Amino acid sequence: MIDTTVVSVKRVGNFHFLIDLDAKVNLNPIPGQFFMLKINDLNDPFFMRPFSVFDADKNILRFLIEIKGNGTKTLSRSTAGDILKVRGPLGNGFQFDNVKKALLYAGGTGIAPMFYLAKNLKKNGVEIDVILGFRNKDRVIYEDSFAELGEVFVYTDDGSYREKGNVADFVLKKEYDGVFACGPVPMLKAIQRRHKNAQISLESVFACGAGACMGCVVKSVSGYARVCKDGPVFSAKDVII
């Protein structure tokens, strides 16, 4: 495990916070990879919690976290200087070496791995279109930050901001040689239907987060696959979600 030091914790909108951790070394995470964060030393919550890398720069790891239950609530109360134990980077990230034109779909907190991916694509000079989907206006975050990296299209389920609908309503007008997605299962299913070769990032409950317990499995074309070790990024055609 790595002892990281909390550098800062900042609220983002009404539902999320950003936490910066100093890992003391550059861990060079690949976009799409995740870290397991230890919540406390009390054995309760019992599992460490998985979070995708939202951004990384030298020794600093940044996570965008939605407050859901006890684990994320506890993390949100961390303060600068606290020691936070983490394990990672873990899992298979996105593959984007030869991509020239990329289409990114992100639904809700699914924007977390997409932001780091977009930054890396931009660094490679890739042309990027980003489709962001949120439940409503209240939940829209990071539109401007993504706009610095590519062209952004925003959808809200109730139409309270920008386009009404979901990200799969985006009308395809261009050819892309790389399609990437992260978000809720119904959204990923829709992406799977329109892009057989999309790379999609899945979630599951992680106990070990290391590929050992066989707990986090998803059905794949070759039997059950471990989301934490064989994924979390899968080719859309390989998994049955």
Next chain:
Amino acid sequence: MGLLSFIFIANFFCFFIWCAMSNLRIKLDKKFLENPFIAPSGVFGLGYDVSFDYEIKKLGAFTMKTATTKKRDGNVPPRTVETPAGMLNSIGLQNPGIDEYLKLFPTIKKFFSKCPLIFSISGETVDDFEYLAKRVTEIESDLIALELNLSCPNLRSGGVTFSSSVKDSIEVCKKVRKVWGKSLIAKLSPLSDFKEMGISLESEGVNIFCAINTLPGMRFDIYKRKPSLGNFHGGLSGPALLPVSLKCVWDLRKVTKLPIIGVGGVYSAESAIEMFMAGANYVGIGSAYYNNPDLLDEVIGGVKKFLIENDLKGIDEIVSLAHKDA
């Protein structure tokens, strides 16, 4: 004179270091384990294809995920759910089956290099156990022991688990003992009759007991209005299980002199010491590792410190210590 005293001091120093290093070494069968901490079956899979780095190789021995006669896909997800200070799992013995296991074995062996391996098997009939044990003899020289996971239903006894039936367990041990020469471990469930099991299986040639497997349990998702696990029920492990496993080891120790691997909920040096004092000779470090991947170092360091601070020479001195006046 100067040289002599240097040699004397150097020797003394080396002896001191040796004592500090070796006080956790313990015999299993004819081999010395570096320490008495053993990976229980399943918690770490097959060890080699996981992201736990090198730590698990520091264990005294590693028990492989239970193998069955044929490939098993395992249960429908979700397969794990948290409980207060623990977890339920319903993995459903997902494994590639004995043929594939034996093909994978050279890779597993290479990965673990010096860490001794225990092979775990489970069947749906007595014949399954016998068949599996025979197959495992193909790699017997590379193993330290064979473990019988008796916590599975016997199809011939209406689905009652082997470990709930002394008669069925005796039959399994009798048949396996005929084909397996090295140490034989019987892994019991918390629902076993420890008194009967302890006495009967010892006379069937079992050399070591492993206690315990997980305890059956359920949780419910109140928003989905159904059981949290795809398989509805699962097995409890982690610190929440500790008091149960301590009592099982205690009860078992009352009826057998055979070595016991105490497993269930160990989450700290102190809880490992409790397990030794309850009667365990070896201690399983299982799911608590998920919560704390530094656990092994903490337990090894903490137990060594306890021995030194209490003027104890080795683990043997704390095994069953709590039984002395009880």
